[in-house]
Amino acid sequence: MTKLKKTLMTGYWLVTLALFAFAIAVVFAWTPIEATMGPVQKIFYLHLPIAINTFLACLVTFIASVGYLWQRRQFWDDLAVSSAKVAVLLCSIVLLTGMIWGHSAWGRWWTWSPRLTFSLVLWLLYVAYLVIRPSIESRERRALVSAVYGIVAFLDVPLVYLSVKLMPDIHPTSIQLAPEMKLTLLLCFVSVTLLTVGLIAARYRLHRIESAVGAGLDLPTPTKVPITQPGDAA
């Protein structure tokens, strides 16, 4: 990695960290408390941007899967699995923050409402994506199966999004926000999006190194060649 690239990456992560910390400070110190739900509504400023970024990460996996089927380049498979890993992490956070909010607002951690159920299905689909991959030994076959699976799994994303509109339930459809609240939401969205992009890029870079190490060998660990000294022959 060049020195300039390294400096740019360090700068990117420092800006993201600073913006994330600033966004949390703004949520708790400056944003007004919502009248109906009270302080627990502050979870919304993190819950919604992370939910949107989950969809974006799933979309990247979908695009990369289509790209792989089209071009059969390893780059697309590496990108697909990297964004799928980030999607699982983000979806886990969406479910957890939603459960915390639900316990405070509805008095229970979980309810089988359409949106919550489709969100759980989305999480399970992408967890299965990551579980299935290592069980396929051939690199090409693994990439091919993952690409087809990545396209099919994405079908749940529109279901999660539309479920609340088509099947109204306990999950709120929209919340009236004051201008300060909208600004806070925008700030949180920008910081979470920067973090998501950074995580996918970092995961992708690491995956490329891992792929390069295993390329052509199909071995879990590099083989060690014994070094013999001149005196060992006798």
Place this chain on the structure above:
Amino acid sequence: MNGTDYAVAAYLITALLLWGYAGSLWYSGLRMRNTDANDAGPRSDMS
């Protein structure tokens, strides 16, 4: 627990998971680079 406690818990869990994952990626990258550097050492001596 009141509403603020729930909100603080949600933000703490989120920050820990997101930045914990970012930290683990950074550490793995660092370790892999160090392994590469260690592997490169003896080979360059032998050549």
